[in-house]
Amino acid sequence: MIYPSHSKYALREIEVELEKIIFNLIKKASTQLPDDTERALRKAYEQETNQIAKLQLKTILDNIEIARRKELPICQDTGTLIFFVDVGIDFPYKHEIRNSIYKAVEIATNVIPLRPNCVDPFTDKNTGNLGEKIPWIEWNLIEGKDCKITLLPKGAGSENCSALEMFNPSDGMEKIEDFVVNHIVECNGKPCPPVIVGMGIGGGADIAMKLAKRSLLRPVGERSKNKTIADLEERLLKRINETGIGPMGLGGKTTALDVHIEYASRHPASFPVALSIQCWANRRASVIIKENGDIEWI
Amino acid sequence: MDLKTPLSERDVRRLKVGDVIYLSGIIFTSRDKAHSRVVHDNETLPIDAKGLAVYHCGPIVRKDGKRWNIISAGPTTSSRLEDMESDFIRSTGIRMIIGKGGMGERTTKACMEYGVVYCSFTGGASLIGADCIKRVVDVFWLDMGIPEAVWVFEVSRFGPLVVSIDSKGNNLYEDVKRRARTQV
Numbered sequence: 001m002i003y004p005s006h007s008k009y010a011l012r013e014i015e016v017e018l019e020k021i022i023f024n025l026i027k028k029a030s031t032q033l034p035d036d037t038e039r040a041l042r043k044a045y046e047q048e049t050n051q052i053a054k055l056q057l058k059t060i061l062d063n064i065e066i067a068r069r070k071e072l073p074i075c076q077d078t079g080t081l082i083f084f085v086d087v088g089i090d091f092p093y094k095h096e097i098r099n100s101i102y103k104a105v106e107i108a109t110n111v112i113p114l115r116p117n118c119v120d121p122f123t124d125k126n127t128g129n130l131g132e133k134i135p136w137i138e139w140n141l142i143e144g145k146d147c148k149i150t151l152l153p154k155g156a157g158s159e160n161c162s163a164l165e166m167f168n169p170s171d172g173m174e175k176i177e178d179f180v181v182n183h184i185v186e187c188n189g190k191p192c193p194p195v196i197v198g199m200g201i202g203g204g205a206d207i208a209m210k211l212a213k214r215s216l217l218r219p220v221g222e223r224s225k226n227k228t229i230a231d232l233e234e235r236l237l238k239r240i241n242e243t244g245i246g247p248m249g250l251g252g253k254t255t256a257l258d259v260h261i262e263y264a265s266r267h268p269a270s271f272p273v274a275l276s277i278q279c280w281a282n283r284r285a286s287v288i289i290k291e292n293g294d295i296e297w298i
Numbered sequence: 299m300d301l302k303t304p305l306s307e308r309d310v311r312r313l314k315v316g317d318v319i320y321l322s323g324i325i326f327t328s329r330d331k332a333h334s335r336v337v338h339d340n341e342t343l344p345i346d347a348k349g350l351a352v353y354h355c356g357p358i359v360r361k362d363g364k365r366w367n368i369i370s371a372g373p374t375t376s377s378r379l380e381d382m383e384s385d386f387i388r389s390t391g392i393r394m395i396i397g398k399g400g401m402g403e404r405t406t407k408a409c410m411e412y413g414v415v416y417c418s419f420t421g422g423a424s425l426i427g428a429d430c431i432k433r434v435v436d437v438f439w440l441d442m443g444i445p446e447a448v449w450v451f452e453v454s455r456f457g458p459l460v461v462s463i464d465s466k467g468n469n470l471y472e473d474v475k476r477r478a479r480t481q482v
Contacts, residue, residue, distance in 0.1 A: 055458055059420040066425040076358050076370035076424040115358045126443035157375045185478045188471055189399040190375050192421035243478035248421055251474040281422045
């Protein structure tokens with residue numbers, strides 16, 4: 001229950017409630033792999049015939065099980081914490097969200113625990129999980145009175161495999177498809193395959209990159225609602241898996257669990273294509289906080 | 299196959315790409331900063347690493363009283379250390395590298411020359427890794443931060459580890475990549 005009054009005392013109580021919710025969000029995201037991803041990994045395990053690949057997938061599935069049972073982080077790289085906040089224009093506790101996130105991150109770092117993953121680029125000092133502009137909050141103002149918070153903890157192994165290419169509009173889709181498949185081949189085992197490939201097309205360099213990352217929030221197995229895009233997702237997934245890079249880059253049938261594409265209109269003279277790669281530990285969790293303080297986990 | 303540290307050159311030269319092993323004994327972590335301290339700053343590694351395995355890992359640890367507990371300890375991406383690993387091998391006398399994602403030509407050559415193997419531990423398998431760690435023997439260079447410090451672990455049947463670069467010049471990652479390129 002969130003207390004609806006805005007007196008000074010109650011404000012702290014609202015923050016405490018929000019902190020608890022966000023703490024639980026961080027814990028869920030760090031320790032429980034979404035069902036869609038686990039299902040896809042299990043399917044990959046069942047289909048695999050290469051013994052080394054099968055051993056990788058078995059180890060992954062065992063690790064997921066231990067994480068769930070012991071409520072511990074799936075991977076020691078608990079990532080850079082990126083919060084996507086879709087806040088209703090009439091959500092009554094807008095002011096408290098930012099501080100509650102910071103406080104919850106601080107508590108979660110000690111309690112779950114998370115690895116201290118914030119390093120100042122100039123002094124090299126590790127500041128825990130709170131640092132300059134980190135955790136990153138991606139604000140999105142929406143209609144209504146609810147607030148949806150999604151956490152995507154992003155590990156560095158996969159993040160270091162991000163890519164951006166500014167194509168010429170005349171290059172054509174075939175060249176873009178080759179770029180994606182080639183990139184996954186050259187990344188090989190580095191991003192911890194089987195990966196989820198997030199692809200952002202259009203907008204501009206920054207917009208394409210943001211779309212690529214945002215596409216990772218979509219569940220594994222869910223196709224774009226746009227038929228052309230959905231077909232491209234299917235085609236790329238098939239081609240990536242035909243490369244045989246396999247789990248951990250050691251060879252095998254499943255290199256990617258899915259390809260997700262989001263797009264924006266492009267400038268007539270520009271064709272940006274961005275890739276955000278997610279490791280098999282596709283950690284994400286969402287919660288909706290209602291105006292009356294009720295919460296819904298999704 | 300079960301192996302125990304310290305590893306001899308003979309132990310290692312017998313291994314070939316694709317072998318699956320479980321390692322017991324002493325291993326120590328070293329990643330970007332510790333490698334750089336040894337290779338670029340010419341500092342001596344605070345432990346005698348001859349015959350041991352270096353683990354590319356930045357763990358999550360918790361200190362309960364005086365005791366360090368390893369919560370989560372999977373491998374990190376080894377390729378970041380590619381420029382330093384051959385010199386690290388030469389100056390420390392290690393016999394095994396444990397990491398993920400593979401390493402390049404320079405490391406492969408050093409593995410041949412000095413009798414070292416690179417073993418892949420499943421990326422993200424951090425809790426399986428932590429379960430295999432029986433004890434924190436020591437920790438050095440904590441000034442670099444917890445993930446970057448040199449942690450010395452006693453491990454029991456650490457694995458499964460897949461030999462992916464052997465001491466005969468074979469590199470499983472390069473083989474897989476070469477085949478993949480023909481499929482694009």
